[in-house]
Amino acid sequence: MARAASPRRKFLTTLAAWAVALVIFFPVLWMILTSFKTEASAVAMPPEFLSADWTFENYETVWSRSDYPRFFWNSVVISVGSTLLGLAIAIPAAWAMAFVPGKRTKDLLMWMLSTKMMPAVAVMIPLYLVFQRTGLFDTKLGLVLALMLMNLPIIIWMLYTYFKEIPGEILEAARMDGASLWNEIVYVLTPMALPGIASTMLLNIILAWNEAFWTIVLTTTKAAPLSAFIASFSAPQGLFYAKLSAASAMAILPILILGWFSQKQLVRGLTFGAVK
Amino acid sequence: MGKIQLTQVRKSFGEVDVIPGIDLSIEDGEFVVFVGPSGCGKSTLLRLIAGLEDTSSGTIAIDGKDATHLPPAKRGLAMVFQSYALYPHMSVRKNIAFPLKMAGMSEAEQAARVERAAKVLNLTSYLDRRPGQLSGGQRQRVAIGRAIVREPSAFLFDEPLSNLDAALRVGMRQEITELHQSLKTTMIYVTHDQVEAMTMADKIVVLNAGRVEQVGSPLELYHRPQNLFVAGFIGSPKMNFIEGAEAAKHGAATIGVRPEHLDIVAGGPWQGTVGLTEHLGSDTYLKVTLDSGEGVTVRAPGEVAVRHGDRVALAPQAAKIHRFGADGKALA
Amino acid sequence: MSTQSTRLAARLMVAPSVFVLFIWMIVPLAMTLYFSFRFYRLLTPERSGWVGLTHYTWFLNSPDFWLALFNTLALVGGVLVITVILGVLIALLIDQPVKGQGMLRILVIAPFFVMPPVAASIWENLFMHPQNGLFSAIARGFGAQPILFLENYPLMSVIGIVSWEWLPFATLIFLTALQSLSSEQLEAAEMDGASPLNRFRYIILPHLTRAITVVILIQTIFLLGIFGEIFTTTQGGPGSASTTLPYMIFKQAIVAKDIGRAAAGGIIAVILANIVAYFLMRGIGRHLDN
Numbered sequence: 083m084a085r086a087a088s089p090r091r092k093f094l095t096t097l098a099a100w101a102v103a104l105v106i107f108f109p110v111l112w113m114i115l116t117s118f119k120t121e122a123s124a125v126a127m128p129p130e131f132l133s134a135d136w137t138f139e140n141y142e143t144v145w146s147r148s149d150y151p152r153f154f155w156n157s158v159v160i161s162v163g164s165t166l167l168g169l170a171i172a173i174p175a176a177w178a179m180a181f182v183p184g185k186r187t188k189d190l191l192m193w194m195l196s197t198k199m200m201p202a203v204a205v206m207i208p209l210y211l212v213f214q215r216t217g218l219f220d221t222k223l224g225l226v227l228a229l230m231l232m233n234l235p236i237i238i239w240m241l242y243t244y245f246k247e248i249p250g251e252i253l254e255a256a257r258m259d260g261a262s263l264w265n266e267i268v269y270v271l272t273p274m275a276l277p278g279i280a281s282t283m284l285l286n287i288i289l290a291w292n293e294a295f296w297t298i299v300l301t302t303t304k305a306a307p308l309s310a311f312i313a314s315f316s317a318p319q320g321l322f323y324a325k326l327s328a329a330s331a332m333a334i335l336p337i338l339i340l341g342w343f344s345q346k347q348l349v350r351g352l353t354f355g356a357v358k
Numbered sequence: 359m360g361k362i363q364l365t366q367v368r369k370s371f372g373e374v375d376v377i378p379g380i381d382l383s384i385e386d387g388e389f390v391v392f393v394g395p396s397g398c399g400k401s402t403l404l405r406l407i408a409g410l411e412d413t414s415s416g417t418i419a420i421d422g423k424d425a426t427h428l429p430p431a432k433r434g435l436a437m438v439f440q441s442y443a444l445y446p447h448m449s450v451r452k453n454i455a456f457p458l459k460m461a462g463m464s465e466a467e468q469a470a471r472v473e474r475a476a477k478v479l480n481l482t483s484y485l486d487r488r489p490g491q492l493s494g495g496q497r498q499r500v501a502i503g504r505a506i507v508r509e510p511s512a513f514l515f516d517e518p519l520s521n522l523d524a525a526l527r528v529g530m531r532q533e534i535t536e537l538h539q540s541l542k543t544t545m546i547y548v549t550h551d552q553v554e555a556m557t558m559a560d561k562i563v564v565l566n567a568g569r570v571e572q573v574g575s576p577l578e579l580y581h582r583p584q585n586l587f588v589a590g591f592i593g594s595p596k597m598n599f600i601e602g603a604e605a606a607k608h609g610a611a612t613i614g615v616r617p618e619h620l621d622i623v624a625g626g627p628w629q630g631t632v633g634l635t636e637h638l639g640s641d642t643y644l645k646v647t648l649d650s651g652e653g654v655t656v657r658a659p660g661e662v663a664v665r666h667g668d669r670v671a672l673a674p675q676a677a678k679i680h681r682f683g684a685d686g687k688a689l690a
Numbered sequence: 691m692s693t694q695s696t697r698l699a700a701r702l703m704v705a706p707s708v709f710v711l712f713i714w715m716i717v718p719l720a721m722t723l724y725f726s727f728r729f730y731r732l733l734t735p736e737r738s739g740w741v742g743l744t745h746y747t748w749f750l751n752s753p754d755f756w757l758a759l760f761n762t763l764a765l766v767g768g769v770l771v772i773t774v775i776l777g778v779l780i781a782l783l784i785d786q787p788v789k790g791q792g793m794l795r796i797l798v799i800a801p802f803f804v805m806p807p808v809a810a811s812i813w814e815n816l817f818m819h820p821q822n823g824l825f826s827a828i829a830r831g832f833g834a835q836p837i838l839f840l841e842n843y844p845l846m847s848v849i850g851i852v853s854w855e856w857l858p859f860a861t862l863i864f865l866t867a868l869q870s871l872s873s874e875q876l877e878a879a880e881m882d883g884a885s886p887l888n889r890f891r892y893i894i895l896p897h898l899t900r901a902i903t904v905v906i907l908i909q910t911i912f913l914l915g916i917f918g919e920i921f922t923t924t925q926g927g928p929g930s931a932s933t934t935l936p937y938m939i940f941k942q943a944i945v946a947k948d949i950g951r952a953a954a955g956g957i958i959a960v961i962l963a964n965i966v967a968y969f970l971m972r973g974i975g976r977h978l979d980n
Binding site for chain 3: 107199235312326345
């Protein structure tokens with residue numbers, strides 16, 4: 083707003099806003115604090131906000147004693163792999179629908195989105211059986227395929243809204259300048275769409291990293307990513323609070339950082355350009 | 359060489375005939391302007407020539423060769439777009455060199471041609487900037503530069519000046535005209551602005567609803583419009599049309615008199631009351647409501663001391679009265 | 691608006707996406723439909739055969755199914771109401787001239803990036819745990835009995851956890867929408883004598899309509915499939931008190947290994963989702979046009 087608020091009002095709203103933000107953020111903060119406490123201090127009553135003896139021990143234990151690095155690596159492979167594969171299929175499709183729209187393009191886009199509405203449980207059983215029979219069950223490749231297909235409509239939609247903003251005249255100019263379809267995509271479209279492609283990639287890595295249905299249903303231990311690993315963590319009954327917190331912190335930190343970088347693009351991306 | 363021949367070219371989008379069938383020939387070296395109101399099909403016609411749209415039927419021949427089904431890149435034409443369509447991620451140099459690169463020309467030859475074009479267009483000191491750092495007029499020149507380096511057989515312009523402000527537009531208009539005079543290459547220029555058409559064209563094609571209303575030199579259209587549409591479209595302010603008894607006196611359904619051909623003379627045959635007056639200094643425009651109820655515009659040279667509500671008498675210059683039949687066509 | 695050759699190229703480029711999505715949709719759906727009429731248990735693979743509508747009538751006659759249906763709708767509805775109302779209020783607050791707005795956004799958005807199992811585990815163990823949770827510590831601090839969240843209020847607890855995850859999303863979208871509201875409009879309303887409440891009612895709220903619709907549409911898509919949070923915390927219990935339709939079908943398939951029955955549940959879920967989707971799509975379709 084153009085007008086300067088009175089200092090008193092600004093102080094009060096700042097105070098209120100920070101209070102609300104801290105309440106929302108508190109569970110994450112509490113988890114991070116707990117991850118640096120000893121197990122005894124983590125369950126101490128009354129709770130200790132600032133522990134007497136801070137320790138990195140939990141992180142060391144989690145990283146060295148469990149199969150944690152493998153789960154972490156699985157998460158990386160599955161989320162990045164499914165996103166890259168999805169982009170490879172989606173970029174040509176989004177190009178076509180954005181720049182060569184036909185009468186049915188809109189219906190096609192709606193149909194693609196509608197596949198997201200299909201409850202995952204409805205396709206779970208055949209997929210579970212097919213995966214079991216074909217040997218895709220509990221493999222990284224299987225999860226890459228499943229998550230790619232799950233997120234493909236979102237990838238296509240996001241790219242579509244980004245491509246839509248590139249004026250068609252520029253592509254026509256390239257055509258007049260003698261560029262083949264391939265040259266047009268390599269020299270003109272891709273460099274112009276790079277920011278959009280990057281934020282689509284980031285957002286889909288986040289979605290895939292946090293996915294917790296297919297990762298639970300389609301894996302046991304070998305290919306399980308972090309989401310399945312944490313979900314199956316048996317109730318620790320007060321003994322492993324600090325270690326559980328450390329494992330959780332490591333599971334969310336990479337994505338939290340990526341997410342903070344992409345938060346400007348997040349709204350646009352997830353609302354398919356409807357809110358900018 | 360840049361002779362373009364359209365034969366019965368038709369374009370329809372689904373059920374709608376945007377262009378019902380046009381025959382047109384454009385001679386080598388000519389500056390042809392397609393002019394008409396928005397939605398008249400002038401841009402579509404240009405895009406058909408460019409190859410950005412397929413023709414529904416008919417043929418387009420460039421330099422005597424059938425080009426109807428050639429892709430845009432193979433037609434040897436260059437186009438300047440309304441939005442300039444510069445590649446925002448490339449420097450000016452790379453923008454201009456892009457068509458040469460696509461044609462597989464050697465780096466040295468590319469550089470030489472870009473330098474030459476930049477010199478002609480006064481862009482030499484901007485070659486390493488991005489389009490985003492240039493003014494509207496400079497972007498326009500880059501777009502033209504990208505077109506001329508290819509040495510095309512014809513240039514196509516799609517409303518290239520509509521995004522510029524009024525002063526710049528006059529300047530660019532002259533630059534494009536001068537460019538045509540020095541290159542002597544065929545140019546096809548689309549605009550909705552009849553002033554641009556009149557000042558630049560060797561030949562004007564007036565389009566309306568996908569049909570060619572008249573083809574001719576600017577002065578032919580001004581002096582001898584073949585129908586009411588052309589008469590009303592060419593000339594500013596617009597020609598006055600009078601129907602009824604006054605037209606019948608001249609043996610026509612409608613007569614037309616341009617504002618500059620109406621004189622204010624005591625005892626003139628048309629009496630009326632002055633409404634709005636616009637004083638431009640060089641001219642004075644008067645809106646006069648005739649006693650018969652019709653409103654006419656008068657363009658009087660210099661300053662005229664009349665005010666709102668004054669009574670005036672007008673006389674049309676007898677030789678400058680255009681007569682039209684009931685079908686809207688000009689009577690001989 | 692293009693030539694035939696580019697149109698052909700365009701079709702070829704869309705084809706792979708359409709093909710894989712079609713396979714992903716239709717093949718499993720057809721198989722599910724087929725299984726839903728079959729006797730098919732993984733534990734007794736030698737028995738098989740057609741059973742007609744038995745699986746469907748089992749669901750419709752099962753009180754657990756109706757409870758699961760209610761739970762699903764309550765979960766989606768509850769989370770929508772909480773996130774939209776709180777989201778608008780928090781967005782209005784942060785949109786005020788405050789110090790450190792960038793940092794505030796970062797704090798508020800954080801829960802959205804926390805994967806569902808971790809979110810559920812934080813709440814279950816660090817907050818709602820009857821012995822060691824922070825809530826029980828607070829309750830005891832006041833001399834009260836700790837509330838047994840997951841035992842006595844399982845569905846409410848799940849709604850709370852899911853709302854915490856989705857509140858940032860709603861807030862961020864509303865905040866973005868608010869920032870696109872021209873301050874001139876608000877100043878004009880102020881000149882016209884509108885009180886702050888009236889400015890909210892007649893200027894800000896209508897401006898947010900589109901954003902609210904979008905939030906409802908997108909959250910519904912994701913909330914209908916909520917799974918990880920329940921799997922991690924209540925496992926659908928106690929009894930079936932927090933079992934949603936997806937979780938019930940999961941139990942039939944993976945725990946009871948009754949493929950036929952689970953398939954029938956899947957088909958029922960598809961029908962329900964289609965009913966919801968029909969209304970959602972009409973909403974989204976309108977937004978596509980402008």
